Amino acid sequence: AAGVIQSPRHLIKEKRETATLKCYPIPRHDTVYWYQQGPGQDPQFLISFYEKMQSDKGSIPDRFSAQQFSDYHSELNMSSLELGDSALYFCASSRYQGGETQYFGPGTRLLVL
Amino acid sequence: RKEVEQDPGPFNVPEGATVAFNCTYSNSASQSFFWYRQDCRKEPKLLMSVYSSGNEDGRFTAQLNRASQYISLLIRDSKLSDSATYLCVVNDSGNTGKLIFGQGTTLQVKP
Numbered sequence: 001a002a003g004v005i006q007s008p009r010h011l012i013k014e015k016r017e018t019a020t021l022k023c024y025p026i027p028r029h030d031t032v033y034w035y036q037q038g039p040g041q042d043p044q045f046l047i048s049f050y051e052k053m054q055s056d057k058g059s060i061p062d063r064f065s066a067q068q069f070s071d072y073h074s075e076l077n078m079s080s081l082e083l084g085d086s087a088l089y090f091c092a093s094s095r096y097q098g099g100e101t102q103y104f105g106p107g108t109r110l111l112v113l
Numbered sequence: 114r115k116e117v118e119q120d121p122g123p124f125n126v127p128e129g130a131t132v133a134f135n136c137t138y139s140n141s142a143s144q145s146f147f148w149y150r151q152d153c154r155k156e157p158k159l160l161m162s163v164y165s166s167g168n169e170d171g172r173f174t175a176q177l178n179r180a181s182q183y184i185s186l187l188i189r190d191s192k193l194s195d196s197a198t199y200l201c202v203v204n205d206s207g208n209t210g211k212l213i214f215g216q217g218t219t220l221q222v223k224p
Contacts, residue, residue, distance in 0.1 A: 033210065033211070033212070035212075041216075042214040042216045042217055043157065043214050045211045045213070048210065055209045055210075056211050058211060088154070090156055090157070092212075097208065097210045101159055103159070104156035104157050104158070106155070107155075109154075
């Protein structure tokens with residue numbers, strides 16, 4: 001069965017650079033969630049989209065923005081990168097929002113030097 | 114205080130042992146509850162949803178006590194392949210599906 005696809009899988013950037021992470025949800029899933037997992041930490045919710053509209057916002061810095069496109073894929077844009085942004089970024093998708101099961105992608109490992 | 118709290122462990126058990134994990138959550142309006150499994154440097158994978166009536170999937174049994182805001186996971190006859198971090202996860206009370214994760218409990222099953 002098709003899973004959530006994330007690209008790139010690994011990314012190395014320097015401080016103050018920008019990065020764009022992409023997420024392709026499972027077919028027919030209309031809801032996308034972004035989570036950040038720092039080293040030794042649990043995943044923290046960043047932002048979510050339902051039917052191409054932002055549906056919820058968590059602890060996402062103002063330097064980050066995201067959107068969901070007409071084909072339901074989503075992009076997380078990160079600017080003025082800081083060392084503390086180094087983390088695993090997971091995208092999850094679900095069919096409808098609410099209590100539906102979320103399926104996670106393999107993540108993008110971002111290292112900021 | 115974290116919204117979802119777990120004992121981080123690690124739990125080191127021999128093969129064949131029974132092990133139980135516990136979790137508490139602070140938001141009484143939370144609607145949905147899950148156990149996810151995460152292997153090192155990989156994505157969380159759904160192990161099972163948790164219902165008040167309790168549910169069982171093979172060697173795994175999950176239970177929810179809404180009155181005590183307490184969730185449990187029981188693993189019977191532990192296998193080496195069960196070694197992982199087990200995340201207690203709560204769906205936020207809103208309708209958006211935001212998940213709140215516990216810090217995870219690490220299980221190491223030894224031969």
